[in-house]
Amino acid sequence: DTGVSQNPRHKITKRGQNVTFRCDPISEHNRLYWYRQTLGQGPEFLTYFQNEAQLEKSRLLSDRFSAERPKGSFSTLEIQRTEQGDSAMYLCASSGVGGDYGYTFGSGTRLTVV
Amino acid sequence: QQPVQSPQAVILREGEDAVINCSSSKALYSVHWYRQKHGEAPVFLMILLKGGEQKGHDKISASFNEKKQQSSLYLTASQLSYSGTYFCGTESRRYNFNKFYFGSGTKLNVKP
Numbered sequence: 001d002t003g004v005s006q007n008p009r010h011k012i013t014k015r016g017q018n019v020t021f022r023c024d025p026i027s028e029h030n031r032l033y034w035y036r037q038t039l040g041q042g043p044e045f046l047t048y049f050q051n052e053a054q055l056e057k058s059r060l061l062s063d064r065f066s067a068e069r070p071k072g073s074f075s076t077l078e079i080q081r082t083e084q085g086d087s088a089m090y091l092c093a094s095s096g097v098g099g100d101y102g103y104t105f106g107s108g109t110r111l112t113v114v
Numbered sequence: 115q116q117p118v119q120s121p122q123a124v125i126l127r128e129g130e131d132a133v134i135n136c137s138s139s140k141a142l143y144s145v146h147w148y149r150q151k152h153g154e155a156p157v158f159l160m161i162l163l164k165g166g167e168q169k170g171h172d173k174i175s176a177s178f179n180e181k182k183q184q185s186s187l188y189l190t191a192s193q194l195s196y197s198g199t200y201f202c203g204t205e206s207r208r209y210n211f212n213k214f215y216f217g218s219g220t221k222l223n224v225k226p
Binding site: 004040042045102103 | 116147148154155156157158159160161201203214215216217218219
């Protein structure tokens with residue numbers, strides 16, 4: 001297994017455009033998480049899937065953000081009508097079932113909104 | 115609810131020891147520790163699930179004081195490869211992922 005894969009690695013977009021990121025988790029992991037990280041800060045929780053079900057979503061998350069995980073495999077995160085404040089690193093992580101598992105993070109997608 | 119990490123930054127010489135602390139204002143169910151190198155993803159180091167539990171591998175270990183709502187990461191005889199930013203992540207209730215918070219990180223720089 002090659003770990004958690006995220007595409008694209010970098011995305012530059014104009015304000016107001018929509019963007020979509022993809023995450024391919026470790027195949028045997030049924031839990032998938034999206035986090036956002038800005039410079040000098042720790043990752044901030046966005047949303048969580050168990051298999052195909054989106055079970056948790058941050059209350060701070062704007063309705064411009066939506067995520068899917070069809071068939072419980074890969075996941076996509078879409079941001080509509082991007083704003084400059086959306087510029088950040090978007091990290092995907094996955095984990096297995098059980099209490100002793102940490103998160104395996106992907107390398108992230110760096111979004112720059114100009 | 116974000117845990118507080120201290121110190122914010124540490125500079126060490128190879129072979130020196132360091133302690134990074136993580137403190138929460140809420141009762142904790144678990145504490146995670148991660149290391150992130152510049153431009154890379156955070157890498158899981160360990161998870162502590164029980165109060166008083168200590169874990170470790172190689173020369174990196176951690177403790178969890180449930181009563182004090184604190185965890186500490188111990189780096190012994192540091193190596194150049196230990197450089198990076200260390201994050202603790204705290205969970206107040208099991209599987210309540212809206213309540214899983216990362217600290218703002220401790221930047222560790224190990225010099226030859």
